[in-house]
Amino acid sequence: MGITRGKNDKVDSYRIGLYGEEKIARLKPSKPLDQNILTLKQLLSFRKRLVRENAGLSATIKERQHIYETGAKDAVVRIANLKIRANANHISQIEKEIDHLIKSSDSLSKSYRILTSVKGIGPINALMTIAYTENFISFTDPRKYAVYVGVVPFDNSSGTSIKGKKMVSYIANKELKQELNQAAKSAVTHDPELRAYAQRKIENKHYKIVLNNVKFKLILRMFAVIKRGELYTKDFRTVA
Structure with a gap:
């Protein structure tokens, strides 16, 4: 609002209306x-x-x-x-x-079948992913979903100075992240590609960071198989 003096209901209503007029082009009605x-x-x-x-x-x-x-x-x-x-x-x-x-539901059934084909993604992880992406309608970008889950860390810097280490958002969906923990551990055990990936990373990174990396890989795979409408196979490739 800038520098203002005094307030009342009429002035506040005007300011709220003005704010809405300024933002209306960016606002989208929810469904x-x-x-x-x-x-x-x-x-x-x-x-x-x-x-x-x-x-x-x-x-x-x-x-x-x-x-x-x-x-x-x-x-x-x-x-x-x-x-x-x-x-x-x-x-x-x-x-x-x-x-x-x-x-x-044909659409839910298809998504569930495709997601559970990804090694490490069991029934509960598949169902929760379907529920919280609204069957991949509210989230279409895997990186945005990874941010929502709390897998992707953020920079904390200003200019050339770095203030502390990268941190994931504290307002992430911790329930989804916890479920993905089990998925990542299972994937590292049963998926040779992710096991080799984790072993390379663990040489220079903390275990929790490596587990986060694996969770991000799983999210990329889930979105990729849904986008293609195909079951996951060992030859399936995603762009990280």
């Missing part, structure tokens, strides 16, 4: 979220909650058995086991709902 994508996000979120709850209950049982040397008849252990079994049943139901949702 309603596809109902299938919205439902998929909700199902994945609830499944994650149940999985975390079961992990917490399992930890409670182990701690109690270790510290108090309790058995299966202990009230806390017994109730925790009952809740774990109930949650496991609910998780199975949620996964059936997700499976039905994916199969009911």
Whole structure:
């Protein structure tokens, strides 16, 4: 607003309107979220909650058995086991709902089949990628998606001076990044090309940085196979 003196509702309304007029050429109207994508996000979120709850209950049982040397008849252990079994049943139901949702849509089913052909990308990573890219509509550039996930670091410099090391964004989607961690570890184990790539990098870089590099490679592969509409093969090539 520059240098201003005084304010009231009328002046504020004018300034907001002026701001809108200046930015209107750059603004794009948002589209309603596809109902299938919205439902998929909700199902994945609830499944994650149940999985975390079961992990917490399992930890409670182990701690109690270790510290108090309790058995299966202990009230806390017994109730925790009952809740774990109930949650496991609910998780199975949620996964059936997700499976039905994916199969009911040709576009979602095709994307899911293509993504899971990439080594390291399992069912959950494929589903979450579909959900948070809105089946690759809201994200069409793999590098922008990598920024959203928190895989690509940013410079922190001014002129010729560098202020600290490169850092990834603190507002990245940490849930997606965490899931990609497991995908990257699996890919390094089962994909000879990525294993060789990681071994070369690890000579000069920290393990976490190398893992980030592998995650970026996986993102590039996912977007490449979707763009081509082809299953991933060992001869598949992407431009990094």
